Each structure stands twice: as structure tokens, then as C-alpha cells.
Amino acid sequence: MSSSTLLRKQQHPGYDDASLRRVAEQLPCRELQAGMLLSLMGEPQQYSLPCIFIYGHRATGKSHVLDILLKELELPHVTISCAECISTALFFEQVLMSFFGGDATAALPRCPSLSDFIRIYRQHRSRGAAEGTRYIVMEKAELLRDMDANLLPVLVRLQELVEDNVTVVLLSEVPWDTFRPSTGCSEPLPLHFPDYSKAELHQILTRDRHPSFTADFYSSYIHILLGVFYAVCRDLRELRHLAALNFSKFCEPVSEGKAKESDTHKLWRNIEPHLKKAMQTVYLREVSSLQWEKMHQVDTEAGPLKGLSAHTHxxxxxxxxxxxxxxxxxxxxxxxxxxxxxxxxxxxxxxxxxxxxxxxxxxxxxxxxxxxxxxxxxxxxxxxxxxxxxxxxxxxxxxxxxxxxxxxxxxxxxxxxxxxxxxxxxxxxxxxxxxxxxxxxxxxxxxxx
Known part of the structure; x- marks a missing residue:
């Protein structure tokens, strides 16, 4: 079943086919999760769930899927990173500014409390009709445990407290069992994003094909890359970075006319030592991509004594x-x-x-x-x-x-x-x-x- 077909099965009268097709094209291998989220959202004018808890490992598409759905379907929303929102006052300001403008923010006292935020939200919500469900997306939500102890229980019940059609979406890398506060609160609806399989990673990475080379050539390169790195790295962002960083070395014999695109063995012998050295820098960012290339050139010219990887630092x-x-x-x-x-x-x-x-x-x-x-x-x-x-x-x-x-x-x-x-x-x-x-x-x- 194609991705667009799967999403159209979740279609509601409020969403048109063109929007769903655009969503499906941008979410490879995440059609099931996108369709499930679309079902939970319902029609724009309907009341949605009070709180949705989305969890999964790093780089499994949690933020990307939600961001594409909200933007392509033009749903009112605000996205807040808990790593940047260092106080509850900043959270109040961002939510009120996104939904009601500067007038609501100006009404906040200097040191606002949760009751001040709920009161001002109710006042401005009653002044105009809602455009549909409002969504508050909290990225890195596990950091909420280090903030005000009352904030997380309030977010889970925010729809009830402000008496508005608002849904809070919590994005986290930890499951709810280790996330739940000891003081207790209402239970959100959990939704798990599993890790990408090797075949799914291959399908996604091949979409970044270099226009100067054929699809089969780039697909064989991704197959070699995953064969080396998949055992130690499942992070899509890291693999995408490694693919872009090492592709020039893989296609070097083809660009110089020393090999053809079909000479898989010759291309593998050329790229193998480079990939093994790059494996020592997985997840490390002590050096930039440009510095890594310069280090590799110095290593090639100076011999093995200077060929220490970024691991050394x-x-x-x-x-x-x-x-x-x-x-x-x-x-x-x-x-x-x-x-x-x-x-x-x-x-x-x-x-x-x-x-x-x-x-x-x-x-x-x-x-x-x-x-x-x-x-x-x-x-x-x-x-x-x-x-x-x-x-x-x-x-x-x-x-x-x-x-x-x-x-x-x-x-x-x-x-x-x-x-x-x-x-x-x-x-x-x-x-x-x-x-x-x-x-x-x-x-x-x-x-x-």
C-alpha cells in the first residue's frame, strides 16, 4: 500500500487530497505513524485529545512527522523546545504570543504563575472563535521534570483548565513509565515511534541522491555505507551526515576515469579504509566536516604516525x-x-x-x-x-x-x-x-x- 493511499484512508472532510499527498511525499517510512496521528487529531473543528505523548529514540522522525502535519495542514500551533525554555514565564509568553498576539503577553505580570497564565488564556480565548484545535508541541519534554513541579500535570490537563480546544503534544526520548512524575497526574495517550530498520534507512538515504550520478550508483553506495555503520549507528541524522561526508571519496575513481559505476569491487577497495577511519568519529563533533577532510589529506601525505582520528581528542x-x-x-x-x-x-x-x-x-x-x-x-x-x-x-x-x-x-x-x-x-x-x-x-x- 502506498504512503499517500495509507494517509487518504485516514482522511477527514477537513483535509484535502492535495495536502495529504504533500504530507505523504515528505514522510517516507512513517506513513503508519502519520496516519495514526491524523486519526487522533480528528477534524479541525472537533475537540482533540487533551495530551499526546510521543516517544522514541533519537532521530526516529517524531518532530519531523508532527511538524510536517501541522504545517502542511495549516493547523494553529506553537513549538517550544524545553532545552531553550528555561523558565515557566518564557513558556507562558511563547504560548500566548503565538495564539493571541502581543496584547495577551503584555497582560502577564512580571513573575506570572500558572493561575495567571490560565486566567489570561481564558480571557483572550473568549474574545474570538477558535480556528480549530490549537496544538502546543513540547520538544525534549523529559526536561520538564527539572522545571516547576506543577507544570507537567497542568500541561496534561490544559484543555480542561483553559476550557479550550487545545492539545498538548509531548515529544520525548524516554517512555512514560520513567517520565511520569512521582506526585501523579492524568495519563496522556502514548504513541511510540520505533527505530528505522536497515531497509527503511536505505530507502530514506537514497532520496538524497547526487544529481550527477545514477540512482543505482548512489543506492550501491548507501548499501556499502550501511553495511559498515549500521552495526554501531542507527541514527538517521548521523548516517545522513556520514553519507554526505564520504560520498566524494567513493565516487573519486569514477570522477577521475579510473573506474566505472559498475566496478563495485574497485570502488569498495578505494572507500574501505576511509570508512573505517570515519567509523572512529561516529557521534563525535570535535572537528567539522571541512577539518575532517583536511585531517584525512594530511594523514594520506604524512603517513600513519599523524593519522590519528578525532577519537584522539x-x-x-x-x-x-x-x-x-x-x-x-x-x-x-x-x-x-x-x-x-x-x-x-x-x-x-x-x-x-x-x-x-x-x-x-x-x-x-x-x-x-x-x-x-x-x-x-x-x-x-x-x-x-x-x-x-x-x-x-x-x-x-x-x-x-x-x-x-x-x-x-x-x-x-x-x-x-x-x-x-x-x-x-x-x-x-x-x-x-x-x-x-x-x-x-x-x-x-x-x-x-
């Missing part, structure tokens, strides 16, 4: 650096060598006596291996100079390294007793981190004995 806490060093040693050293490196009186141990045949191959060629949490902590307490107690701070820093994607948790989330991790940083990066704490990591790597 990440400033980590002191113990997090040693945790990352311990994780790298646990990933690239066989477990049987821990006694050799970290026990003082271990005696003489020959390199070839205690390793299996398949362990004689360089571990850096085989890639990082998973290790349990207890081995990570044992190595950490051995390499760190000062005596550290196993406090909750150490475990929280491990979680932070996983969040930053410097470590990867390879065990299931329900495996709490013995979680396993894998180090996800390069040799250049860990050497740079080791230099900041004066730790010679090369002496502790089995491959360099």
Missing part, C-alpha cells in the same frame, strides 16, 4: 583511561599471558610453551577478542599506579566507555553476573591515550615481545 577521566588500556590489553593479549605481564614473581615462561597453535598468529590481525568483567578489573588494578577501591564510580566509568562506543558489550543485557566486553579502539588511539598517563603499553602487548 576525546578527553577521558583519569581512571577511564586506565580502564580503556586494561580493556585493550584484555582484548589483544591471550588470557594465559596475564601471569607473565601482571604478576611480579611469575618465574620464567617461554613464549611458545603455553600458547596453542592458533594463538601464535598476531592477535592484532585476528581482531579484538571478548573478555569477562573480572579479567578487565584484575588488569586495571594491576596497571594503575595508585590504589583504587572497587567503588560504583569505576563501574559507572565502564558504562560510560560502552556509551561512547569505546567498549562494546558482547554479552546479553540480562547476563548481569558475568558481562563480557570487547575493546573497540585502534592501536593509534590507545597509544595516544597511554602517552597521556605515561604508560608504555607496547611493553604489555604480547604481539610486540
Amino acid at each position: 576525546v578527553e577521558l577521566p583519569f581512571y577511564s583511561k586506565f580502564l580503556l588500556i586494561a580493556a585493550y590489553l584484555a582484548s589483544y593479549n591471550p588470557a594465559r599471558t596475564d601471569k607473565r605481564f601482571f604478576v611480579k614473581h611469575h618465574g620464567k615462561i617461554k613464549k611458545t610453551n603455553f600458547l596453542k597453535k592458533n594463538e601464535k598468529t598476531s592477535n592484532h590481525l585476528l581482531g579484538p577478542k571478548p573478555f569477562p568483567l573480572d579479567r578487565l578489573l584484575a588488569i586495571f588494578y594491576s596497571v594503575v599506579d595508585s590504589r583504587v577501591a572497587p567503588t560504583a564510580s569505576i563501574f559507572s566509568q565502564i558504562s560510560s566507555l560502552v556509551t561512547l562506543q569505546l567498549l562494546t558489550q558482547v554479552s546479553h543485557a540480562d547476563q548481569l553476573d558475568a558481562p563480557k566486553y570487547k575493546c573497540a579502539v585502534s592501536m593509534d588511539f590507545i597509544c595516544a591515550i597511554s602517552r597521556t598517563v605515561n604508560f608504555d603499553i607496547i611493553k604489555y602487548l604480547y604481539d610486540f615481545l
Whole structure:
């Protein structure tokens, strides 16, 4: 079923076909959510739901879908970012200014309360007929929990309090169960926006096709890009940024006449090292796109010693650096060598006596291996100079390294007793981190004995 057909099935007399077609063209892979929102809104002159709670991960189309619906259908609305609205007074001013103009804002006292806002809203609402349902959209609504304790319960019941056809839409990245205030309030209608699947991301990203190349060529590029980044990044905005940043390198052989658009293998060999280096900058914005291109050019000309990625500029806490060093040693050293490196009186141990045949191959060629949490902590307490107690701070820093994607948790989330991790940083990066704490990591790597 096409997107426009799906939306027309939700059509009401107040919305024309042309508007719905424009909406459908701008919302690929979000037709179901747009149609559901359209059903909840109803006809413009009808009373809508008092409050709708839309939640989902970052870059799943929550704000985009709602913004397109409100603008294309020309519904009266105001969009407020809770990150920018630092006080309830600013919230009152923005709502009254958008719906009733400067006269309503001027009527607010210097330090307005919720009762002042409701009183002035009622006065100006009664002066003219409503154009339809008014919508108040609150982006990053989870920040409301840090504002006035009465604001969230009032927003959920605002339609009842102001006696007007107004709907409050809360957009958040957390579900209502963790959002609900402890004091209790009315329940909004929750609507979940799931993550985009790989096929949906491919469909959306291919819409940004470069006009100088064919659709099949750009589609193959997006397929390669998702094959590399999908395992570590599902954020549409980040993937769109990466696609635009690396496309010039992908089409470079075609532009120079060294390959044809159909030479997939040659194009892959050209772009592979560039994408692997770009993977170290996912979600990081220490450098701009222009600076990243310049760094890559310097890296190509100067050799591997200067080819440190933007990861190198990440400033980590002191113990997090040693945790990352311990994780790298646990990933690239066989477990049987821990006694050799970290026990003082271990005696003489020959390199070839205690390793299996398949362990004689360089571990850096085989890639990082998973290790349990207890081995990570044992190595950490051995390499760190000062005596550290196993406090909750150490475990929280491990979680932070996983969040930053410097470590990867390879065990299931329900495996709490013995979680396993894998180090996800390069040799250049860990050497740079080791230099900041004066730790010679090369002496502790089995491959360099």
C-alpha cells in the first residue's frame, strides 16, 4: 500500500487530497505513524485529545512527522523546545504570543504563575472563535521534570483548565513509565515511534541522491555505507551526515576515469579504509566536516604516525583511561599471558610453551577478542599506579566507555553476573591515550615481545 493511499484512508472532510499527498511525499517510512496521528487529531473543528505523548529514540522522525502535519495542514500551533525554555514565564509568553498576539503577553505580570497564565488564556480565548484545535508541541519534554513541579500535570490537563480546544503534544526520548512524575497526574495517550530498520534507512538515504550520478550508483553506495555503520549507528541524522561526508571519496575513481559505476569491487577497495577511519568519529563533533577532510589529506601525505582520528581528542577521566588500556590489553593479549605481564614473581615462561597453535598468529590481525568483567578489573588494578577501591564510580566509568562506543558489550543485557566486553579502539588511539598517563603499553602487548 502506498504512503499517500495509507494517509487518504485516514482522511477527514477537513483535509484535502492535495495536502495529504504533500504530507505523504515528505514522510517516507512513517506513513503508519502519520496516519495514526491524523486519526487522533480528528477534524479541525472537533475537540482533540487533551495530551499526546510521543516517544522514541533519537532521530526516529517524531518532530519531523508532527511538524510536517501541522504545517502542511495549516493547523494553529506553537513549538517550544524545553532545552531553550528555561523558565515557566518564557513558556507562558511563547504560548500566548503565538495564539493571541502581543496584547495577551503584555497582560502577564512580571513573575506570572500558572493561575495567571490560565486566567489570561481564558480571557483572550473568549474574545474570538477558535480556528480549530490549537496544538502546543513540547520538544525534549523529559526536561520538564527539572522545571516547576506543577507544570507537567497542568500541561496534561490544559484543555480542561483553559476550557479550550487545545492539545498538548509531548515529544520525548524516554517512555512514560520513567517520565511520569512521582506526585501523579492524568495519563496522556502514548504513541511510540520505533527505530528505522536497515531497509527503511536505505530507502530514506537514497532520496538524497547526487544529481550527477545514477540512482543505482548512489543506492550501491548507501548499501556499502550501511553495511559498515549500521552495526554501531542507527541514527538517521548521523548516517545522513556520514553519507554526505564520504560520498566524494567513493565516487573519486569514477570522477577521475579510473573506474566505472559498475566496478563495485574497485570502488569498495578505494572507500574501505576511509570508512573505517570515519567509523572512529561516529557521534563525535570535535572537528567539522571541512577539518575532517583536511585531517584525512594530511594523514594520506604524512603517513600513519599523524593519522590519528578525532577519537584522539576525546578527553577521558583519569581512571577511564586506565580502564580503556586494561580493556585493550584484555582484548589483544591471550588470557594465559596475564601471569607473565601482571604478576611480579611469575618465574620464567617461554613464549611458545603455553600458547596453542592458533594463538601464535598476531592477535592484532585476528581482531579484538571478548573478555569477562573480572579479567578487565584484575588488569586495571594491576596497571594503575595508585590504589583504587572497587567503588560504583569505576563501574559507572565502564558504562560510560560502552556509551561512547569505546567498549562494546558482547554479552546479553540480562547476563548481569558475568558481562563480557570487547575493546573497540585502534592501536593509534590507545597509544595516544597511554602517552597521556605515561604508560608504555607496547611493553604489555604480547604481539610486540
